Amino acid sequence: MSIANELKAIWSEYDLDELASEGAKFLSRGSATDWGLPADLEPRVPPITLGGGIPDPVSLPRDELIQSMSRSIDVESDEPLRYGGGIGYEHLRDEMARRFNRERGSNVTADHFLLTNGSAGAIDLVCRAYLSPGDTVITERPTFSGSVRTFKGHQANVVTVPIDSEGMRTDLLEDRIQEVEKNGVRVKLIYTIATFHNPAGITMSEDRRNELLRIAAKHQILIVDDEAYSELRFPETSLPKDLSTMSECHGVISVGTFSKIIATGLRVGWIHGDPRVLDHVLRMRFDMGNSPLLHYMLADFMSSGELDSHIEEMRGLYRDKCRALANGLRTYCEPYITFKEPEGGFFMWVNLRDGLDPQSVQAAAVEEGLIAPAGYAFFPNQDEMDTQNIRLAYSWARLEDLEEASKRLGRACERVATGEFTLAS
Numbered sequence: 001m002s003i004a005n006e007l008k009a010i011w012s013e014y015d016l017d018e019l020a021s022e023g024a025k026f027l028s029r030g031s032a033t034d035w036g037l038p039a040d041l042e043p044r045v046p047p048i049t050l051g052g053g054i055p056d057p058v059s060l061p062r063d064e065l066i067q068s069m070s071r072s073i074d075v076e077s078d079e080p081l082r083y084g085g086g087i088g089y090e091h092l093r094d095e096m097a098r099r100f101n102r103e104r105g106s107n108v109t110a111d112h113f114l115l116t117n118g119s120a121g122a123i124d125l126v127c128r129a130y131l132s133p134g135d136t137v138i139t140e141r142p143t144f145s146g147s148v149r150t151f152k153g154h155q156a157n158v159v160t161v162p163i164d165s166e167g168m169r170t171d172l173l174e175d176r177i178q179e180v181e182k183n184g185v186r187v188k189l190i191y192t193i194a195t196f197h198n199p200a201g202i203t204m205s206e207d208r209r210n211e212l213l214r215i216a217a218k219h220q221i222l223i224v225d226d227e228a229y230s231e232l233r234f235p236e237t238s239l240p241k242d243l244s245t246m247s248e249c250h251g252v253i254s255v256g257t258f259s260k261i262i263a264t265g266l267r268v269g270w271i272h273g274d275p276r277v278l279d280h281v282l283r284m285r286f287d288m289g290n291s292p293l294l295h296y297m298l299a300d301f302m303s304s305g306e307l308d309s310h311i312e313e314m315r316g317l318y319r320d321k322c323r324a325l326a327n328g329l330r331t332y333c334e335p336y337i338t339f340k341e342p343e344g345g346f347f348m349w350v351n352l353r354d355g356l357d358p359q360s361v362q363a364a365a366v367e368e369g370l371i372a373p374a375g376y377a378f379f380p381n382q383d384e385m386d387t388q389n390i391r392l393a394y395s396w397a398r399l400e401d402l403e404e405a406s407k408r409l410g411r412a413c414e415r416v417a418t419g420e421f422t423l424a425s
C-alpha cells in the first residue's frame with residue numbers, strides 16, 4: 001500500500017472539522033456577495049449589476065499603472081523584489097502622509113501609516129492586535145458585512161447601534177456600552193464607516209463625530225474608522241474633518257484602501273494611527289508584509305501626480321453616475337421608494353414603501369435583470385434585521401445602463417406590490 005493510501009485510510013476515520021479553530025468552526029465560508037438569493041432564479045435578460053463596491057472598469061488607469069510599474073522594476077537595486085518588512089515601503093507611506101496633510105490639514109508622517117492587504121486586511125490586523133475571544137465590538141446598524149465576518153472570526157461579540165441621516169446614533173451609544181460592561185465584558189472597538197457609509201451612503205455629522213470621540217475616550221474604547229470611500233466625495237461636497245485628524249489619532253485608528261480610488265485587485269490598503277498602535281499591530285503581523293513591488297508602483301503613481309488627477313476624475317464620474325441613477329429612480333420607481341441622494345461614495349440606500357418585502361423585490365429584480373442586495377445582508381444580528389432597504393451600487397455599472405436599471409427596479413417593485421411576484425418559501 002502506498003503511503004498516500006495508508007494515510008487516506010487513517011484520515012478518513014477522523015473528523016477534520018474537529019481540528020478547525022473556533023472561528024473557522026463558527027463561520028460559514030460565505031462571501032461578501034452571498035445575498036441569500038434562491039438558487040433557481042434566472043434573469044430574463046442580460047443583467048445589470050449594481051452589486052458590489054467596485055470602481056468603474058472603463059476608467060481604470062491602466063497605462064499610468066503600467067508606466068509606474070515599469071519605472072519601479074527597471075532599477076539597479078533588487079529592493080522592489082525583496083522582502084519589504086511588515087510596515088511597508090517608506091516612500092509610499094511618505095507620499096500618503098503628504099496627501100493626508102494637504103487634503104485634510106492633518107500633521108502626520110510616514111510613521112503614522114502601516115501598509116496592509118486592502119482595508120479588509122487592515123481591519124483583520126487591528127483585530128489581531130486588540131481583540132481577545134469574547135471581547136465586544138460595537139458597530140453601526142447596518143454596516144459592511146465583510147467587517148462583521150472579521151470581528152466574528154476573531155470570536156468577538158458584535159453589538160450594534162442604529163444610524164440615521166447623521167450617522168451613528170451616539171445618543172444610544174453610552175447605554176449600549178454600559179449594557180455590555182455591566183456583564184463584565186470589555187468593549188474594545190467601535191467600528192464606524194463615518195464617511196460615505198456602506199451600505200447607507202450617509203456621512204456622520206460633525207456633532208456626532210465629537211460625541212463619538214468623547215464617549216469612546218471616556219470608556220477607553222478604540223474607534224476604528226473605515227475610510228474605504230472617504231476620498232470619493234463628489235466635486236461640490238465639503239466634508240467634516242475626519243475622526244483621525246480631529247483626534248490627532250488619540251484613540252482613533254483609521255483604515256483605508258487603494259481599492260476604491262484605483263482598483264480592488266491591487267490589494268493594498270493601510271492602517272493610519274498612533275505609532276504605538278502600529279507597534280501593537282506589527283507584533284501580531286506574521287505574513288512578512290505585502291508586495292514591495294506594488295508599493296513601489298503606487299509610490300511612483302502618487303509622486304508623479306497621477307493619483308491626484310485620477311481621484312479628481314473619479315469624483316466627477318461617480319457624481320454623474322449617482323445623478324443618473326437618482327433621476328432614473330425618480331422617474332420609474334417613485335410610487336414605491338424613497339431615498340436620500342448621497343454626496344459621495346458608491347452606494348444608494350433605497351427605502352421600499354411599507355409592505356414591500358426587500359427580499360421579494362431583490363428576487364423579482366433578478367428576474368427583471370437587475371442584481372442588487374437586499375438590506376438584510378448588512379445587519380450583523382439576525383434579530384435586528386428591521387430593514388425596508390435594498391442597496392444600489394452605481395460605481396461599476398455603465399453610466400448609460402443606470403436609467404434601464406431603474407426601470408427594471410420599478411418593474412420589480414410593481415410586480416411585488418401587485419402580487420404578481422411572490423417569493424417561494
Ligand SMILES: Cc1ncc(COP(=O)(O)O)c(C=O)c1O
Pocket residue numbers: 053117118119120121144146193198226228256257258259260264268269
Ligand atoms: C466599508 C468597506 N470596508 C472595507 C472594504 C474592503 O475593501 P478592500 O479590502 O478591498 O480595501 C470594503 C469593500 O467593499 C468596504 O465596503
